Amino acid sequence: MNGALCYFSGTGNTKWIANKISDYFKENDYNIDFFNIEYKEDFDLENINKYDFLIIGTPVYAGMEPRIVSNFLKKLPKGNNKKCIIYSTQGSNKASAAENISRIINKKGYDVFIQSSIKMTNNYYFAMGKKPTNEYITSTLKEAEVKCKNIVDGFIKGEKLIENTNSFKLGVSKVLSKGFIKILPKLSKNMISKNDCDKCGLCVRNCPRGNITMENGRAVFHSKCMLCLRCIYLCPKNAITYKNKKIYKIQKNIIKALDIK
Ligand SMILES: Cc1cc2nc3c(=O)[nH]c(=O)nc-3n(C[C@H](O)[C@H](O)[C@H](O)COP(=O)(O)O)c2cc1C
Known part of the structure; x- marks a missing residue:
């Protein structure tokens, strides 16, 4: 089978x-x-x-x-x-x-x-x-x-x-989900790449939406983000923050299940 x-x-x-x-x-x-x-x-x-x-x-x-x-x-x-x-x-x-x-x-x-x-x-x-x-x-x-x-x-x-x-x-989840999709562009603006970025390009290559480019030595996030958070957990320098918070790497081992480019 x-x-x-x-x-x-x-x-x-x-x-x-x-x-x-x-x-x-x-x-x-x-x-x-x-x-x-x-x-x-x-x-x-x-x-x-x-x-x-x-x-x-x-x-x-x-x-x-x-x-x-x-x-x-x-x-x-x-x-x-x-x-x-x-x-x-x-x-x-x-x-x-x-x-x-x-x-x-x-x-x-x-x-x-x-x-x-x-x-x-x-x-x-x-x-x-x-x-x-x-x-x-x-x-x-x-x-x-x-x-x-x-x-x-x-x-x-x-x-x-x-x-x-x-x-x-x-029914409730459908309403919540529609609201989430509407505010996605606003939520995704909370993601910022900091100076620690070493321009390795992992986030750029692996973004499922092709939403990240490297500009002036820093990852720049555009308007197609779906907030999957892959870039945050992939970043080897932990340089991508959310609302200025550094994210504890809880997906460090699990993310290896993905085929990373
Ligand atoms: C934007 C976003 C919204 C989420 N919303 C929920 C949620 O409503 N309920 C929940 O139990 N988990 C929620 N989660 C957690 C994820 O569903 C969960 O960690 C999932 O296993 C991630 O799967 P992945 O690693 O394959 O992307 C959310 C995660 C993200 C990134």
């Missing part, structure tokens, strides 16, 4: 989970091919029809999937009853994103078999929440790994696992 795993991951959490899910499938002689939504121009979406099942992974921004994922869903071909696993990663226990994606792709004719919200570290802790400790990160990753194994075992055994979010919560 062959599965296509389509994901977006800003700072590595969603890709880390993708790797775990893929590893567990491989242990059971299933093959998983990754499709990074960020590069969707590089792959033909119709190719997904060739796979036996589909997995979609997303981070959660203001309760929902980011626009890069919503746009991908719009272009996804019809499902013809193809089995699907939908997962989100977020800082809290649960969010509406997975439910929202399930509803969208159900309408396209996919059969959502697993729908799961997986708690990971909150990479936006400096704006909402509190700084995760190392112990918290370790135990969160352990719990997430168990969840990945249960997802794969359940899928292989043919057991449906749907973590529902009620329609009221989904």
Whole structure:
């Protein structure tokens, strides 16, 4: 059996989970091919029809999937009853994103078999929440790994696992998410590169929106930022600040799950 795993991951959490899910499938002689939504121009979406099942992974921004994922869903071909696993990663226990994606792709004719919200570290802790400790990160990753194994075992055994979010919560999240998208340009102005920048260009090369340029020896952020925070966590000098705050590198190890250029 062959599965296509389509994901977006800003700072590595969603890709880390993708790797775990893929590893567990491989242990059971299933093959998983990754499709990074960020590069969707590089792959033909119709190719997904060739796979036996589909997995979609997303981070959660203001309760929902980011626009890069919503746009991908719009272009996804019809499902013809193809089995699907939908997962989100977020800082809290649960969010509406997975439910929202399930509803969208159900309408396209996919059969959502697993729908799961997986708690990971909150990479936006400096704006909402509190700084995760190392112990918290370790135990969160352990719990997430168990969840990945249960997802794969359940899928292989043919057991449906749907973590529902009620329609009221989904409605509230949709409103919040629309508000978030509106104020994104304002929020992203909080990101500034400081003098410590050594012009390595990692942020420029790896921004999923091509939103950063190097000008006069400093990273300059333009107006297309989606606030994925990859640049902040990738910067080896910790030179990118948010509201003048230096960010504690909670994604230091996890971000290695991404294919960094
Ligand atoms: C702009 C932004 C908004 C976020 N909003 C939420 C949220 O509403 N609820 C939540 O639980 N986590 C939220 N988070 C935390 C992320 O969903 C979480 O850290 C996720 O696992 C990041 O995945 P990634 O590393 O694959 O990008 C937010 C993160 C960012 C950057």
